[in-house]
Amino acid sequence: MTNTWQDIKNANIVVVMGGNAAEAHPCGFKWVIEAKIENGAKLVVVDPRFTRTASVADYYAPIRPGTDIAFLNGVIRYLLEKDAIQHEYVRAYTNAGLIVKDGFSFQDGLFSGFNEEKQSYDKSSWDYELDDQGFAKSDDTWQDPRCVINLLKQHVSRYTPEMVSRICGTPQDKFLHVCELMASTAAPDKAMTSLFALGWTQHSVGSQNIRTMAMVQLLLGNIGVAGGGMNALRGHSNIQGLTDVGLLSNLMPGYMTLPQDKDTSLDVYMSTKLYKPLRPGQTSYWQNYRKFFVSFQKAMFGDAAKQENDWAYDWLPKLDIPLYDIIKAFDMMNNGQMTGYICQGFNPLQAFPDRGRSRRGLSKLKFLVTMDPLDTETSRFWQDFGPQNPAKSAEIQTEVFQLPCTCFAEENGSLVNSARWLQWHWKAADGPGEAKSDIWIMSGIFHRLRDMYRKEGGAFPDPLLNVTWNYTNPIDPDPEELAKEMNGRALTDLTDATTSAVTKAGTLLDGFAQLRDDGTTASGCWIFTGCFTEKGNQMARRDATDPREQGIAPNWAWAWPANRRILYNRASADPDGKPWNPSKPVISWNGARWVGVDVPDYGPTVKPSDGVGPFIMNAEGLGRLFARDQMVDGPFPEHYEPLESPVENVLHPKVRSNPVARVLASDRPTFGDVKSFPYVATTYRLTEHFHFWTKHALINAILQPEEFVEIGEALAKEKGIEQGGWVKVKSKRGEVVCKAYVTKRIKPLTVDGKPTHVIGVPLHWGFTGQARKGYGANSLTPPVGDANTQTPEFKAFLVDVEKTSAPVTA
């Protein structure tokens, strides 16, 4: 989230598209109701199903799964055609006027630079025209046909209301009414917030779904302001934290990236991280990358990271491919390329696409380790549970370790919420039986391996032998010590260049501006610097005071970066520093410095007349309507059909789906077509359940005890399916036999002139826990990933459905 949960109440328009906050995030959704009651806000919901969020909406429009970009590109076309954009904001704060290279083009569904054989783009033409000083050329009059705003206008010109309706199945009048509502927030003092979740990410075009709305928000001047922003409602309690700390194949803590083979030395690696400003005088904050990197290496390897060994650069693993994501990992298992897998609090047999593929993959491992408070399906993949898990134990040679862990109530530590708040929590009791914390278990494995390498030697032990482990209790490190290590310390006495203030060696740092690239500071996660200072654990703060009740609560816990609650908040004020919305100012210029309810996302004394852009992490200082080379599938968003789709791509039949989506050749035979699988399916979550955990809790198991699919009345009638009757749902990959919930909440859509039925598949059941056994929605879903994030396409795929009789055992 760029903003906070409570800040939603400041919105004039709340758009929920790509999510269902009323059911999936109920206690956050109350701020939407607050916006409606206290701020007269209108709630707009665009969703394939008439969800509970839709039921309290002021306006609801249906949409076919996987067509959000067509809808939103249509919105952009509408805003540009009606000139319903916030002009001064767009001119001053976005790259609308920058000029794009001549080589950039878009034709028949492909951007310039496509390589058919590699199924990827050479992105070199996706950039600005540079002048002789290396700055991007611009045309502030927007007359140049190559400036971003004109190329964008041309790009979205195909997305007429007729075309949107033809692709999305949304009736034109409904689409146009949503456009009108959104356009009303182009007024400088009006704001729209976008709330979204997996309904946008779980597509082969997931990142571009979000980007398209971000562009709408930039055009409307809704980024950085109170009641605005792009608000990803994240699904797990610390999924934000795990992303922040970089627990992904290609990431390091604080959004630094793991080196690749081509980065043959620290100098080569750093040459790709210079982030030279693309406009005069811009901040381009990533220019400080080296400080964050060297400080990280000092935290990781201590004294062993020295100038002479390039701060132990060689000890970091290097990637030979862009990344090893989950789709790749299970493919490697199936190919016999993996020996072992460790699942810490993760249940991939339930969570990953194509369950049969996952089960076969796990069966080929030599060993599997699960660490979990609960008895997961993954830990029992080798056991026969009937049709829901038809395993032949004797044929499966995998050794399995099921390790019992403590849960949230039994540990101290911090979690990062969706609004980037680091909140500390405290242990209330010991875990049951011999259950141990993940910290204790990981430490146990670490010490055993380190001892073995010390005694026996072995493959390249240097990083393992030199990683820092200076904890008071090395077998069970205290979370506070780990938090301090992430925050960072001075390693020698540091003298501030401007104030001459001295920070003594060993002192916890107050902010990442103190980090240095000469080995005199250490910080395990630079964006967290300031969370645990000499003043104590800032994450444990409990002062809920909220100036002007604006939804900031700046002294409650601690938010990264630098306790800033609204990102890009410089853009909440006009170029002179006056708030666009005087009744809800975030920060403003008082003649000497930036002041307000939030920490400025900007130099605190940088004058408005200096012309420094508000998007300080971007090299041009501006919000991007043209993404340069930052997306792998195009600098503008384009509508591509899901990999499994009932229709052709009417915009460019030859390029039907995202040409660079995450698809492995070996998986292509598992995709079905509309002839055999005529219905669109989409997975979703129920308000009574959280993924695959709450089926272990008795109350939730009673509330939603068994697997079902949701089928519209029209399709049910056509197929002779009764309310509560049994059905078999099949995809090319597997089947689910369960009850049908016949509903008015999903109605057939007219897509390209043809009726299209959508089936809803909730995903909560498996074969362990208190609820009845289920096959799991992932028995049906395809192993296809988003081009940028590899997130599986769970929200749009093809199935067939037929009436069946009750299973004998039921």
Place this chain on the structure above:
Amino acid sequence: MALTRREFIKFTGLGLAASSLGMLGFGAAGEAQAAAVRPFKLTHATETRNTCTYCSVACGLLIYSMGDRAKNAHSNIIHIEGDPDHPVNRGTLCPKGAALLDVVHAPTRLKVPRYRAAGATEFKEVSWDFALDRIARLMKDDRDENFVEKNAAGTTVNRWTSVGMLAASASSSETSYLTWKVVRSLGMVVFDNQARV
């Protein structure tokens, strides 16, 4: 009607008595007892601040446990409710969070390390030392066999692709940082978390 927090608890206790105990025929005595028992339980409980383990709204929780944390006194969690001081949830919880007590005490909570040998049809209970010794041995043997120290071009790449890990998105940031250190110091690159699902 303005109620203090304590009165509210009493009030809801009465409602419960009216609906269930009342029906069972306890009458006025049952109601009075139900009204007295609930606040009494919480008065004697230890209150701990925590955060809901489910979605990322991150609702503040109050966990009530019996046991005063004295040496050898084992705490037992008896009640979990929303923290009214929390600026986001303001005391509320959703159908998932309101049932947290049932997941803490789920019958399928794991209590002992278990091991399944190759080809076996059942788990057997093992000691932590057995489990961790064996895991470390399996990891080291594979790492020594499949670790790539240098690529074909002679660049040090320190890469291990034949053992992978999925990290837990309900674990704390401190746990995740420690996990990162262990995983990367071994050279592991097949590494992911629930960000994608």
